[in-house]
Amino acid sequence: MADKPAPVVITARAGQPRTPAVEISPREIGLLVDRFYSEIRAHPRLGPLFEDRLAGKWDVHLDRMNRFWRSVLLHSGEYSGQPVVKHNGLPDLEEDDFRLWLELFEATTATLFAPPTAGPIVVIARRIARSLWLARFGTPFSQTPAWLA
Numbered sequence: 747m748a749d750k751p752a753p754v755v756i757t758a759r760a761g762q763p764r765t766p767a768v769e770i771s772p773r774e775i776g777l778l779v780d781r782f783y784s785e786i787r788a789h790p791r792l793g794p795l796f797e798d799r800l801a802g803k804w805d806v807h808l809d810r811m812n813r814f815w816r817s818v819l820l821h822s823g824e825y826s827g828q829p830v831v832k833h834n835g836l837p838d839l840e841e842d843d844f845r846l847w848l849e850l851f852e853a854t855t856a857t858l859f860a861p862p863t864a865g866p867i868v869v870i871a872r873r874i875a876r877s878l879w880l881a882r883f884g885t886p887f888s889q890t891p892a893w894l895a
């Protein structure tokens with residue numbers, strides 16, 4: 747019998763060159779994470795998807811998401827985790843939820859940052875969203891929706 751494939755682990759390695767991907771400070775990333783997840787929690791469709799997993803554990807999640815975004819945007823090397831496994835394990839997640847997530851993320855970054863900062867953050871978020879969407883909903887025959895392009 748074939749071995750089960752090992753789960754994909756995303757690790758931002760310490761020791762890599764640390765040129766930031768975007769001109770943003772850790773404090774600004776903190777603002778983005780706080781604001782975005784308070785919008786998420788108030789969202790009629792997305793709120794419950796998060797609450798089902800994170801009730802009583804929001805502090806841990808927000809800390810993890812700060813480390814995630816600092817690793818992605820500043821190459822800080824602080825995040826290690828299994829986002830694909832985590833998202834594939836959300837039973838009620840639907841394809842269109844990623845569109846709602848991106849809409850909210852784009853609106854939040856636009857209220858906090860000027861276009862030269864907000865633009866690249868959204869491009870990076872969309873790229874990650876696309877890979878999570880493909881891992882969950884993609885088949886050899888499916889096309890990604892236009893809003894993920």
Ligand code: HEM
Pocket residue numbers: 792795796799800807810811814826827828829832833836839843844845847870871872874875878
């Ligand atoms: C509809 C879209 C999404 C939903 C409903 C969703 C929901 C969730 C939930 C409930 C968790 C916590 C899982 C757990 O701890 O058991 C989580 C974790 C996470 N999410 Fe999402 N998410 C979405 C999209 C995204 C996108 C687009 C990104 C990145 C740009 C992202 C990045 C992450 C990361 C990094 C974690 C932490 C994984 C870990 O290391 O444990 N998510 N998400």
